Amino acid sequence: MCRWQWDVGLVILLLMSNARPACGGGTAADALNGTQRQWNGTERTPFQHDHANNSKKTFPVLSFNYDHVRTHFQISLWILLAFLMKLGLQLIPRLSSIVPESCLLIVVGLLVGLVIQVVGEEPPVLDSEFFFLCLLPPIILDAGYFLPLRPFMENLGTILMFAVLGTLWNAFFVGGLLYGVCQVDSAHLAGVDLLACLLFGSMVSAVDPVAVLAVFEEIHINELLFILVFGESLLNDAVTVVLYHLLEEYAGVGSVSAQDVGLGVLSFLVVSLGGVLVGAIFGVMAAFTSRFTLHNRVIEPLFVFLYSYMAYLSAEVFHLSGIMALIACGATMHPYVEANVSHKSHTTIKYFLKMWSSVSETLIFIFLGVSTVAGPHLWNWTFVTVTILLCLVARVLGVVGLTFIINKFRVIKLTTKDQFIVAYGGLRGAIAFSLGFLLKKEHFPMRNLFLTAIITLIFFTVFVQGMTIRPLVDLLAVKRKQGSKHSINEEIHTQVLDHLLTGVAHVCGQYGHHHWRDKLTRLDKQYVKKWLIAGERSEEPQLIAFYRTLAVNQALELLESGGDMLPSAGPSTNSLETLKSKIQENDQSLARISKQRKEEIRRILRMTLQNTEQKLHSYSQHTQDEAWTLQILHRKQAEMGRKISIFLADAAKLQVSPVQRRARLASGELRETASSPLTVDQCISTFFEPRHIFNIEKIPLRTTNQKCYKMTLCKPSNDKIVSQFIYTHSV
Amino acid sequence: MGAFQSVHQEDNYEDLATRTGFSPEQIRNLHRRFKHLTKNGDKLRRDHFRVISDLELNPIQSQIIEAFFDKRNFQGNGRGTVSEIGFEEFLIVMSYFLPTDPNLTAEERESFRQRKLHFLFNMYDTDDDGKITVQEYRHVVQVLISQSDNLDQEEAKEIADAAMLEVASLAVVHMAPDEFYEGITFEHFVKIWKGIEIEMKMHVRFSHLETTSICK
Numbered sequence: 052m053c054r055w056q057w058d059v060g061l062v063i064l065l066l067m068s069n070a071r072p073a074c075g076g077g078t079a080a081d082a083l084n085g086t087q088r089q090w091n092g093t094e095r096t097p098f099q100h101d102h103a104n105n106s107k108k109t110f111p112v113l114s115f116n117y118d119h120v121r122t123h124f125q126i127s128l129w130i131l132l133a134f135l136m137k138l139g140l141q142l143i144p145r146l147s148s149i150v151p152e153s154c155l156l157i158v159v160g161l162l163v164g165l166v167i168q169v170v171g172e173e174p175p176v177l178d179s180e181f182f183f184l185c186l187l188p189p190i191i192l193d194a195g196y197f198l199p200l201r202p203f204m205e206n207l208g209t210i211l212m213f214a215v216l217g218t219l220w221n222a223f224f225v226g227g228l229l230y231g232v233c234q235v236d237s238a239h240l241a242g243v244d245l246l247a248c249l250l251f252g253s254m255v256s257a258v259d260p261v262a263v264l265a266v267f268e269e270i271h272i273n274e275l276l277f278i279l280v281f282g283e284s285l286l287n288d289a290v291t292v293v294l295y296h297l298l299e300e301y302a303g304v305g306s307v308s309a310q311d312v313g314l315g316v317l318s319f320l321v322v323s324l325g326g327v328l329v330g331a332i333f334g335v336m337a338a339f340t341s342r343f344t345l346h347n348r349v350i351e352p353l354f355v356f357l358y359s360y361m362a363y364l365s366a367e368v369f370h371l372s373g374i375m376a377l378i379a380c381g382a383t384m385h386p387y388v389e390a391n392v393s394h395k396s397h398t399t400i401k402y403f404l405k406m407w408s409s410v411s412e413t414l415i416f417i418f419l420g421v422s423t424v425a426g427p428h429l430w431n432w433t434f435v436t437v438t439i440l441l442c443l444v445a446r447v448l449g450v451v452g453l454t455f456i457i458n459k460f461r462v463i464k465l466t467t468k469d470q471f472i473v474a475y476g477g478l479r480g481a482i483a484f485s486l487g488f489l490l491k492k493e494h495f496p497m498r499n500l501f502l503t504a505i506i507t508l509i510f511f512t513v514f515v516q517g518m519t520i521r522p523l524v525d526l527l528a529v530k531r532k533q534g535s536k537h538s539i540n541e542e543i544h545t546q547v548l549d550h551l552l553t554g555v556a557h558v559c560g561q562y563g564h565h566h567w568r569d570k571l572t573r574l575d576k577q578y579v580k581k582w583l584i585a586g587e588r589s590e591e592p593q594l595i596a597f598y599r600t601l602a603v604n605q606a607l608e609l610l611e612s613g614g615d616m617l618p619s620a621g622p623s624t625n626s627l628e629t630l631k632s633k634i635q636e637n638d639q640s641l642a643r644i645s646k647q648r649k650e651e652i653r654r655i656l657r658m659t660l661q662n663t664e665q666k667l668h669s670y671s672q673h674t675q676d677e678a679w680t681l682q683i684l685h686r687k688q689a690e691m692g693r694k695i696s697i698f699l700a701d702a703a704k705l706q707v708s709p710v711q712r713r714a715r716l717a718s719g720e721l722r723e724t725a726s727s728p729l730t731v732d733q734c735i736s737t738f739f740e741p742r743h744i745f746n747i748e749k750i751p752l753r754t755t756n757q758k759c760y761k762m763t764l765c766k767p768s769n770d771k772i773v774s775q776f777i778y779t780h781s782v
Numbered sequence: 783m784g785a786f787q788s789v790h791q792e793d794n795y796e797d798l799a800t801r802t803g804f805s806p807e808q809i810r811n812l813h814r815r816f817k818h819l820t821k822n823g824d825k826l827r828r829d830h831f832r833v834i835s836d837l838e839l840n841p842i843q844s845q846i847i848e849a850f851f852d853k854r855n856f857q858g859n860g861r862g863t864v865s866e867i868g869f870e871e872f873l874i875v876m877s878y879f880l881p882t883d884p885n886l887t888a889e890e891r892e893s894f895r896q897r898k899l900h901f902l903f904n905m906y907d908t909d910d911d912g913k914i915t916v917q918e919y920r921h922v923v924q925v926l927i928s929q930s931d932n933l934d935q936e937e938a939k940e941i942a943d944a945a946m947l948e949v950a951s952l953a954v955v956h957m958a959p960d961e962f963y964e965g966i967t968f969e970h971f972v973k974i975w976k977g978i979e980i981e982m983k984m985h986v987r988f989s990h991l992e993t994t995s996i997c998k
Contacts (some may be wrong), residue, residue, distance in 0.1 A: 275982075538948055539948060541978060543941075546985060550840055558831070559876070594941060
């Protein structure tokens with residue numbers, strides 16, 4: 052309850068800030084112009100005093116100067132307000148499971164707009180420039196960078212068919228039939244001519260990526276359907292751009308010739324392929340740049356964001372498809388950047404992208420709500436209802452018809468259930484609205500009519516379709532997304548399966564998709580990786596890279612979960628004590644591979660190594676005297692080594708990996724000579740990065756029954772011995 | 783002679799179609815491909831696979847070729863390998879790569895899935911003792927890594943061992959102190975694949991097969 056009051060208070064504060072009689076306008080969008088005017092008018096910075104006035108005023112201890120922070124204050128306040136609302140909405144327990152978040156945000160926007168209007172101010176409208184240049188790119192980049200490339204490429208043909216032919220069909224069907232309806236006299240719509248109708252059709256025909264993402268992400272549908280609908284929403288941008296510009300140009304003139312249509316088709320090819328090319332070029336540049344950021348890890352995420360945004364803007368300069376450029380850029384740079392950047396940069400990139408796309412999405416939906424209240428409306432029952440009806444019908448017919456053709460070429464056919472979800476998931480969103488908003492009133496006197504219809508359509512798809520899709524998915528028992536743990540086994544088997552399928556395809560003489568994928572991978576490994584990935588990672592086979600990432604991730608996770616254990620010099624004796632006691636407790640279950648114990652061991656072993664790394668790194672930043680640092684390190688390591696040795700002895704005795712040991716016995720590999728790695732080796736090697744363990748030698752001791760081992764850890768890059776542990780364990 | 787033979791072949795195709803699940807059109811294409819590989823002969827041998835140049839680049843080339851001559855894949859109860867196969871066996875091995883027919887019942891789909899998994903299992907289990915041992919697994923991983931220039935045997939061993947450890951912890955929940963893990967049995971193997979939909983992945987398109995002229 053208190054939260055709502057707080058939100059209302061913020062709204063009032065916002066209104067007050069809006070209502071200041073400064074030279075700015077009422078909207079955030081042209082507030083920048085306002086400050087511009089202020090600058091030109093008075094040519095005085097806020098910090099200068101008026102020296103012309105010589106009379107001495109009392110020095111103001113506390114003064115109030117709102118104007119010079121006005122714009123920034125408003126924008127920040129809006130965003131803060133939006134997210135407080137979002138938090139507030141989650142407090143209502145059952146609401147978020149029934150209603151998708153996008154609907155709730157639109158409702159919030161409506162309320163805010165109403166409040167603003169009641170107070171007497173003019174609510175700000177979603178400015179198209181702001182939308183296309185600031186709000187849309189983060190969402191698309193987030194989608195493109197994390198695009199599951201494999202399913203996307205496998206279904207590319209299907210996606211393209213839906214995106215291109217489906218959108219064209221929608222546009223012409225809706226536009227054409229709407230024109231027919233407008234001709235009917237009783238509707239009082241005679242002013243709408245054919246081209247205007249077709250333009251309207253092209254605006255409402257495109258499936259919107261923002262809306263699709265917002266709804267589909269919550270229902271966790273299976274990967275194939277998600278990539279079909281989402282891929283379509285991304286790739287239809289080229290079609291929309293060309294159709295919109297073509298029809299907008301010629302709607303003023305009044306007719307379109309066959310030559311124009313031909314030029315339109317050519318333009319489509321240029322727009323889409325050009326967009327992809329621009330994106331790919333920037334992606335390669337970003338990957339290449341990331342190769343050299345070894346010593347400057349902090350700015351790595353910046354390159355990812357900047358290159359992608361530049362790709363988008365460059366594409367927009369030439370009227371190419373910005374969305375496709377952004378997707379191409381993100382998808383191209385992803386594998387190489389991931390191989391080059393540090394783990395922390397990877398996390399930063401991921402969370403910044405998620406954060407920005409979340410901000411954008413929230414703002415878009417709220418602004419949609421506010422714009423509904425604000426915008427001038429022209430309501431015409433016929434027009435609006437016919438639009439919605441035609442859009443639905445067109446979508447269903449389009450999907451069914453195209454699937455019929457597509458299934459002839461697909462190995463895995465699309466079932467009726469799949470078709471239904473694809474058709475039902477074709478949501479419209481803010482892009483349609485922004486395109487409508489861009490129309491100039493002089494050329495299009497029926498602009499308000501269009502805007503009203505678009506908004507109603509968006510509301511209908513987001514509310515009705517968005518809300519009902521979840522129960523429908525449950526009802527139809529559509530396959531859900533498999534939670535992928537992605538273990539090392541899966542990776543091995545997936546790779547084997549890939550090679551197997553390629554091989555069998557070659558035996559059959561089938562030079563299809565497996566062959567080309569294999570060829571592309573091989574080319575990539577031979578040439579591209581050498582250029583774009585730094586250091587020795589460029590030659591690493593994928594399996595090893597995967598294993599390394601997995602090991603590091605697991606270790607870091609465990610490190611984080613037991614984070615308060617980070618000591619300054621080796622594991623504290625406390626932890627060892629508790630561990631020992633725990634070990635003695637579990638005497639009965641010694642032979643069992645207890646995950647918990649495995650994790651504890653991992654953590655401690657990992658900590659020692661990480662400490663080593665950290666210290667080396669931090670020392671080398673400041674002192675650059677490697678010999679000295681190594682000395683210090685050796686001393687510390689010896690200390691740690693002693694403590695570790697006790698612990699390791701216990702661990703080895705506990706048979707952490709009875710599996711491995713017996714396996715080796717069975718295979719007859721166990722030899723009682725020096726330098727044959729034994730069980731502890733297996734235990735450790737499972738938990739460390741593969742290249743860190745150099746050697747474990749068995750040192751024969753004749754005096755006792757004990758087996759003595761020497762473990763040597765080496766830095767992978769220069770083979771310098773980091774530390775040596777000597778430990779014993781009695782069998 | 784020609785007409786009689788084509789009629790005879792047609793009947794044969796129908797019979798094979800019902801047994802393996804291919805359509806007669808696909809069988810015709812595959813037969814043409816078979817003839818191309820065997821240079822119009824009747825039996826396919828291992829050296830015939832050398833004709834396929836792209837197969838040389840495949841890291842698991844030998845395993846794939848062996849799979850064709852493995853009696854366990856012929857859906858009988860045979861064991862061991864043969865040195866040459868006829869068209870029928872070729873077709874049976876190829877049938878493992880058919881896409882799953884959506885019109886099948888759940889039972890049939892499950893049995894189809896089991897057969898595909900069994901084919902994969904046989905590929906790993908080269909000594910035919912019913913389980914995949916550490917050696918065999920290690921061999922597979924080595925083969926996968928061998929594509930790159932720096933052959934790192936240690937790493938292959940580590941990865942294979944880590945993978946085995948994972949399977950053991952996944953499959954065998956409770957192990958007595960005296961038990962030891964001999965290898966991955968078929969049941970455990972199936973468990974690994976539980977998350978992956980093999981029906982969606984393991985299929986090859988059987989149309990537009992390249993059957994260029996035999997005289998090269």
